[in-house]
Amino acid sequence: MSDAFGQDVRLALDALWKVLLASLILGAGLPAVFALAIRSLASGRVIIGRAVAGVLLLVVAYGVVSGLLFIVASGQGKDVSFTHVIPQITEKPA
Amino acid sequence: MSAETLALVLVVATALGFDFTNGFHDTGNAMAASIATGALKPRVAVAVSAVMNLLGAFLSVSVALTVTNAVVKTFDSHATSAQDSLTMSGDKLLAIVLAGLIGGIVWNMLTWLLGLPSSSSHALLGGLIGATIVSSGWEGVNWVGDGTKLDGVVGKILLPGVASPVVAVLVACLGTFAVFRIVAGVAVKQVNRGFRWGQVGTASLVSLAHGTNDAQKTMGVITLALIATGHWNSLTSIPLWVKVVCAVAIALGTYLGGWRIIRTLGKGLVDIEPRQGVAADASTAAVILASSHLGFALSTTHVASGSIVGAGLGKPGASVRWSTARRMVGAWLLTVPAAAIVGGTMWIVGHLFGLAVGSVVEVVVLLGVAGYLYLRSRRQDVGAHNVTDAWEIDQAAPNVPADLVRGGNR
Numbered sequence: 001m002s003d004a005f006g007q008d009v010r011l012a013l014d015a016l017w018k019v020l021l022a023s024l025i026l027g028a029g030l031p032a033v034f035a036l037a038i039r040s041l042a043s044g045r046v047i048i049g050r051a052v053a054g055v056l057l058l059v060v061a062y063g064v065v066s067g068l069l070f071i072v073a074s075g076q077g078k079d080v081s082f083t084h085v086i087p088q089i090t091e092k093p094a
Numbered sequence: 095m096s097a098e099t100l101a102l103v104l105v106v107a108t109a110l111g112f113d114f115t116n117g118f119h120d121t122g123n124a125m126a127a128s129i130a131t132g133a134l135k136p137r138v139a140v141a142v143s144a145v146m147n148l149l150g151a152f153l154s155v156s157v158a159l160t161v162t163n164a165v166v167k168t169f170d171s172h173a174t175s176a177q178d179s180l181t182m183s184g185d186k187l188l189a190i191v192l193a194g195l196i197g198g199i200v201w202n203m204l205t206w207l208l209g210l211p212s213s214s215s216h217a218l219l220g221g222l223i224g225a226t227i228v229s230s231g232w233e234g235v236n237w238v239g240d241g242t243k244l245d246g247v248v249g250k251i252l253l254p255g256v257a258s259p260v261v262a263v264l265v266a267c268l269g270t271f272a273v274f275r276i277v278a279g280v281a282v283k284q285v286n287r288g289f290r291w292g293q294v295g296t297a298s299l300v301s302l303a304h305g306t307n308d309a310q311k312t313m314g315v316i317t318l319a320l321i322a323t324g325h326w327n328s329l330t331s332i333p334l335w336v337k338v339v340c341a342v343a344i345a346l347g348t349y350l351g352g353w354r355i356i357r358t359l360g361k362g363l364v365d366i367e368p369r370q371g372v373a374a375d376a377s378t379a380a381v382i383l384a385s386s387h388l389g390f391a392l393s394t395t396h397v398a399s400g401s402i403v404g405a406g407l408g409k410p411g412a413s414v415r416w417s418t419a420r421r422m423v424g425a426w427l428l429t430v431p432a433a434a435i436v437g438g439t440m441w442i443v444g445h446l447f448g449l450a451v452g453s454v455v456e457v458v459v460l461l462g463v464a465g466y467l468y469l470r471s472r473r474q475d476v477g478a479h480n481v482t483d484a485w486e487i488d489q490a491a492p493n494v495p496a497d498l499v500r501g502g503n504r
Contacts, residue, residue, distance in 0.1 A: 005248055007241035012253040015244065015390040019381065020261050022388075027380030027401075028269035031292070031373045035276040038288040042280045067299055067383050074386060075306040077156025 030063045097450035098323050101188045104453045105319045108195045108460070110343045113312040115202040116214040117147065117347020120308070122356035123211070123378065123398035124300035127371040127405075129482060130360030133290035134297075136351070136478040142294075143301040144349035150305020151313075151341030157332055158314030159321075164250040164391070165219045165236055166190065166226040169318065176327045184322035189444050190225040191319060192453055196460045197221020197437030201429060203467045209354035209362070209476070209494050210425040213393035215311065216251055220433030223247065225441040227434070243389070250391045251430060258392040262381050262400030263407065269373035270408025277369065289368035296375035301348070303382055304394055309344045313337060353476040354494075359399060361485045362418040364406030374398075374405035396426065415485070470498075 037056035043049040066087045070080045079092045095103075124146075125139040134142065159179070162168050168187055173179035180187060198218035205212045226234045239245025244253070277285050316336050320326035326333060360366060366374065378394075378401045385392040399422060406414040443459065444452030474494065 004238040004241040004246075008238055008244060008246070008249040008253060011244045012249065012257065012390070015385075015388050016257050016261070018388050019385045019390055019392075020264070022384035023261060023265045023377065023381045024268065025380075026384065027265040027377035028272060028373070030380070031269045031376045032272040032276060034288075034292050034372065034376075035273040035369075038285060039277050039280055041288070042284050064295060064299065067379060068302070070383055070387060071150065071299070071303050071306050072153055075150070075153035075155060075310075080387070 026063055026067075030060050034060050097448070098185065098188070100450045101185070101192065101453045102319055102323045102325070104457050105188055105192050105195070106316050108192055108199070108457060109312050109316050109319070110339060111460075112195045112199050112202070112214075112218060113309065113340055113343040114347035114350075115199050115206070116308050116312070117144075117344040118350045118352035119202050119206055119211075119214050119347075119355060120304055120394060121348050121350075121352045122359040123394045124297045124304060124375075126356045126359035126398070127366055127374050127402065128290075128293045128297045129356055130366045131286075131290065131293065131368045131371045132482070133293040133368060133371065136353075136356075136481050139297075140349050140351045140478075142298060144345045146298050146301030147305035147309070147348045148341050148345035150302040150307075151309030151344055152337065153302075153306050154310040154313065154337075156310070157317065157330060158310040159318055159329065161311045161314040162191070162194075162219075162222055162318065163236065164245065165223050165247055166230075166234060167236055173329070176321045176329055177324075179329060180318075180322055184324070185449055186229065187322045188319060189441060189449060189452070190222060190229055191315060192456060193225035193437045193441035193444060194218060194222030195315070196440045196456055197224055197433040197435075199460060200436045200463055201433040203464050204432075205425055205429075206352060206354055207467050207471050207494070208421075208425070208498060209358045210422055211355050211359055211395045211399050212422075212425045212429050213255075213395045214308065215391075215393055216255065216426075216429045217433045218311070219247075219251060220430035221437030221440075223430065224434030224437030224439075228438040228441050229445075244391070247430075254385075254390060254392050255396060255426065257390075258381065258385070258396040259400035259403075262377055262397045263404035265381060266374050266377035266401040266404025267408035268404075269377055270370050270405045271410075273369050273373050274409060286368040289372045292372040293368060293375055296372065296379050299379045300375065300382065300394070300398070303379070303386075305341070305344060307386065307394070309340045312344070313340045316340070351478065353478065353481045354471070357476055357481050357485075358418060358422070359402055361482060362415060363399070363402050363422075364412065364414055365485070366402065366405060367409075370405035370409055370412075373408065374401040377401040377404060 037053040040052040198221040201217040236246040
């Protein structure tokens with residue numbers, strides 16, 4: 001039993017740093033990008049500000065669409081692969 | 095009607111009741127921040143969340159028959175036919191599931207009355223643990239899994255329960271800090287308008303993910319009970335009516351609002367403003383999606399609460415109401431043992447009377463307790479009209495009848 005307990009802890013730590021890394025990029029990074037977009041909209045330089053904000057909002061939209069796709073895929077028992085930048089629905093590894 | 099059929103009907107009804115409490119208990123996870131910052135009017139917020147939960151529930155095509163396996167081995171995943179898939183007799187399975195569901199519902203209702211966000215999945219699993227211990231002994235519970243994947247009470251409840259709030263606090267804290275640095279000096283009105291839009295988007299995403307995950311659990315439980323009684327034979331699909339009633343139950347629960355919990359999350363922990371709201375909601379969405387992608391069974395509630403605390407810590411000069419946070423963490427620690435005690439007691443009650451009469455007695459007890467808790471809640475009403483009122487300074491729980499807070503409301 002103590003062996004399986006140790007194994008659980010190891011597995012958890014193994015998953016945890018990946019969860020933390022991904023969450024930091026998406027959960028803290030995307031709001032920061034969103035904030036940059038708002039700042040550039042408010043910068044006073046209308047054309048450049050809007051263009052920069054547009055690009056930044058596209059980055060945020062990419063994150064949101066990826067999240068949406070993942071929810072849809074997981075509802076179907078599938079997974080999403082991000083290895084090719086454009087997320088693709090894949091079979092779940094057994 | 096045979097004893098088994100009667101028990102099955104009661105299990106299905108109780109499972110839907112649990113699904114309903116799951117809905118209103120968790121509305122705040124997605125919507126508390128948006129309601130608190132005024133990004134959405136309270137009624138609109140719960141309606142949006144309900145629709146997203148409904149959509150999410152219908153998106154679940156995969157079958158979650160292994161949901162109870164996390165704590166009690168009921169289902170053999172290697173089985174090729176429905177008849178061979180159960181590891182215990184149908185009657186035994188029905189009795190454990192019914193008692194477990196009641197444990198989950200009672201804990202959900204009690205914590206709702208006390209305005210405490212706590213994990214609905216932990217409550218259900220806790221109830222099942224209690225029923226399993228009294229019916230099959232200590233060894234009947236899957237405590238640590240078999241070491242090949244994160245499983246059992248330790249791998250699915252304990253470790254994620256400890257880790258998830260910490261991750262969420264870190265992510266939301268860093269996000270809030272970055273956001274405040276970046277928009278420093280920009281007109282607050284302009285900032286808030288932009289950030290309210292961001293909040294609505296992320297909150298909707300969280301609601302959708304909730305519908306997909308949580309409704310699937312109840313669908314799995316009901317389908318398992320149908321297999322146990324020989325009413326369903328497929329391992330790869332669930333009956334359409336099960337999907338429809340589960341989706342509707344969780345959406346109705348969500349629409350009801352769970353205002354007491356929304357108030358604690360949105361106003362009680364931190365006086366949240368739009369910039370923090372976006373960081374908190376984005377953190378919640380990211381942690382939930384990342385962890386379910388990596389097979390780490392986090393509780394939405396723990397993540398959402400951790401994110402809100404993190405958003406409070408990340409704002410320069412901000413404060414977190416720690417007295418409220420302490421009550422909440424206390425509830426998290428008690429969730430599994432408390433639901434287990436109710437689940438275990440209910441199993442014994444059911445066992446004393448036999449399957450048919452016992453199940454009826456259990457459900458009558460449940461209705462009595464639920465009715466009592468509901469009546470208590472009427473003494474201090476929290477609803478859309480007062481959910482965003484200022485939180486009384488120094489009070490840990492102004493949204494709770496004063497006689498239910500230890501040492502009064504100070």
